[in-house]
Amino acid sequence: MTQTHCDVAIVGAGILGLSHAYAAARRGLRVRVFERTATPLGASVRNFGQALVTGQPPGVMSDLARASRPIWAQWAQGAGFSLRRNGSLLFARTEAEEALLEAFCAGRAPALGYNVELRRGSALNDLYQGRFRHHRAALLGLDDQQLYSREALPSLIEYLRRELGVQFHFSTLVRDVDSGTLRTTEGTFTAGQVIVCSGHDYQTLLAEAIAPLEPQVCRLQMLRARPQVDFGLGHAVLTGLSCVHYGAFADLPEAEAIRAQIRRDTPELEEQGIHLLISPTPHGELIIGDSHHYGSDAVPFNAEFVDRLMLELAEDTLGMRVEVVERWQGVYGSRGPGPFSVLRAADGVTAVLMHTGVGMSVGPALGERTIAGLFG
Structure with a gap:
């Protein structure tokens, strides 16, 4: 040839x-x-399309995420795809989660240049006409972006x-x-x-050449759903559960109280590696997930109770029911x-x-x- x-x-x-x-x-x-x-x-x-700066650990990952931000903007303009640049919302549902967000905003965020705002009281109630007033606080990550992959x-x-x-x-x-x-x-x-x-x-x-790195595969259960009421969600949504997974927060002393709370009240979330992410699509639907299961291969079998756990978290966070329209399995390389x-x-x-x-x-x-x- x-x-x-x-x-x-x-x-x-x-x-x-x-x-x-x-x-x-x-x-x-x-x-x-x-x-x-x-x-x-x-x-x-297969992912959420969340290009997050806020959750990245200090150092090379946060530097790369910040440097990626203007590239995404160039691509969206040149290629003509939808890119939301109004940030993400991470909701504190418990006192422990709120304490971590307070500590982050008082220390690491200003020291290392995370562009965030902590919203409580009337500022929280003003979000989406009070849709999220049942939470204690919201961390607005102003540099976070979102696309529909x-x-x-x-x-x-x-x-x-x-x-x-x-x-x-x-x-x-x-x-x-x-x-x-x-x-x-x-x-x-x-x-x-x-x-x-x-x-x-x-x-x-x-x-x-790759074998000495001992990489693993992570598989995730994912859902696409239609909210009971389309209230025009334009932000990526996370909860305090993500604070024990994302490097920007996970090593803060306040994260240990959240871990203890999860292990005491909802150990199944830790067992299944669940922390809630919600991404609105340009078509009024929501991508919801995810769980995390690690191994040398991605086992193809999904567990319905894991989907139910994620849907319950989503409905509690949004304050409304959702209707599932699609389910699939995400997969990515991990743990190198x-x-x-x-x-x-x-x-x-x-x-x-x-x-x-x-x-x-x-x-x-x-x-x-x-x-x-x-x-x-």
């Missing part, structure tokens, strides 16, 4: 692959992207193809890569640099040696792996960082 050369060949058309394609193409490099399915079907389109990623792909000349090879399995060569079901290609962004697939490519790995697997071959579920939040800037490291 004929060989076709490019400057950068990227394996995977999820958010990491597209971020690296953008970073390379905007530098004038010739880019090809290979994806085994006809359209992206992995973690990037199922629509945003195809629009971004078309933008990269149309405006930056990126060539896409869908329904094309990359069987093997080594120094500058890709052997695929569409033929053999060569590239100056190969970047593998294949998500939670640790076996098809570079298995020997850090939040992500950039691995030089061979001469001219780099693997980029996320070990946490925040690829939408940090992916755009991580792509810039990787390409800058390879090309200057």
Whole structure:
């Protein structure tokens, strides 16, 4: 078969692959992207579409999330997809959760530049005509953004193809890569640099190089629902449960009281790794989740009681019933040696792996960082 050369060949058309394609193409490099399915079907389109700055731990992750924010704005304008930039709402439902938000706003937030506001009293009651007055407080994360992944990623792909000349090879399995060569079901290609962004697939490519990282897979139960009353929710919604999961809060001393409360009152939430996230779609529906189950593979069987737990949390948070219209399973790579790995697997071959579920939040800037490291 004929060989076709490019400057950068990227394996995977999820958010990491597209971020690296953008970073390379905007530098004038010739880019090809290979994806085994006809359209992206992995973690990037199964998620909430929340690009959060507020929840990221101090350091490299919060830096990447902040740097990703303007890139998302550029993409939304160029590709024409919906991007909400009015922030997120994290609700404190208990005294312990409120105490943590107070401590965060008094210390870490101003010290490290988290752009947040704590709303209580009349400021809380004014949110959505009093819809959330049954909570104690709300942390408004002003830098947080939200998109609808199922629509945003195809629009971004078309933008990269149309405006930056990126060539896409869908329904094309990359069987093997080594120094500058890709052997695929569409033929053999060569590239100056190969970047593998294949998500939670640790076996098809570079298995020997990835194995020492000991990564795992996280699977999540997800729902799409229609609220009983469409009150125009325009913010991502979280609760104090997220404070024991997200690095911006989880190491604060006040988080231990929340953990103790969960273990005492609702241990099933900890057992199933549940913390509530709600994302409104542009079509008046809500994406609701999620649970977290870890292992070497994503077991395909969902438990109905887990969905019921999440729906009860959602209905309590929103103060209304919801009607489920769709259920699915999310999956992403997790539990590696850090939040992500950039691995030089061979001469001219780099693997980029996320070990946490925040690829939408940090992916755009991580792509810039990787390409800058390879090309200057």
